[in-house]
Amino acid sequence: MPLPFDPKTIGPVDVATILFEGNDFNGDVIPALQDLVDSGTVRILDFAWIRKDADGTATITEASDPEVVDAFATLAGGQSELLAEEDLDFIAEGLEPNSSAMVVVWENSWTSRFAVAVRESHGHLTAFERIPHDAVMNVIAALEQE
Numbered sequence: 001m002p003l004p005f006d007p008k009t010i011g012p013v014d015v016a017t018i019l020f021e022g023n024d025f026n027g028d029v030i031p032a033l034q035d036l037v038d039s040g041t042v043r044i045l046d047f048a049w050i051r052k053d054a055d056g057t058a059t060i061t062e063a064s065d066p067e068v069v070d071a072f073a074t075l076a077g078g079q080s081e082l083l084a085e086e087d088l089d090f091i092a093e094g095l096e097p098n099s100s101a102m103v104v105v106w107e108n109s110w111t112s113r114f115a116v117a118v119r120e121s122h123g124h125l126t127a128f129e130r131i132p133h134d135a136v137m138n139v140i141a142a143l144e145q146e
Helices: 029-038 069-076 085-094 109-120 133-145
Strands: 013-021 043-052 058-062 099-107
Touching (some): 029 043
Antiparallel strands (some): 013 099, 043 058, 043 099
16 A cells, blocks of 8 residues: 655654543544644544443544545545554554544654755754643743742
8 A cells, every 4th residue: 555645754753642531532623633634734544443331341533534535535535554553553452431432543744854954964863852831831830839
């Protein structure tokens, strides 16, 4: 299967697993994610939804599955199937009963030009860390108290 992107020009890629308590996913995150796609900030490379019922039965739905392909067609734009079935099974095993998770792989397309320039200059990333939101908020609160 041909990739829906040129690997030589791809920017940094992240995978995120977002946990939702309960199985009452209302879909509000999809338009927000679509806004990121429409603005060129990210490009969705793969996407899956995992639902674990109260009895512990897990169901994995990928964006390429026939029953949801239309709903996610504009969001995903072309699947690369980067999420392995084993990875999704592992995530499903870790979910608590009566919960769900969205797993999304995205290219940070906003930085692809810079990433290509770094690679063409024989540079490479040696460290990267995302600072959790709670940590940032704690630092801001401490600064405000000074």
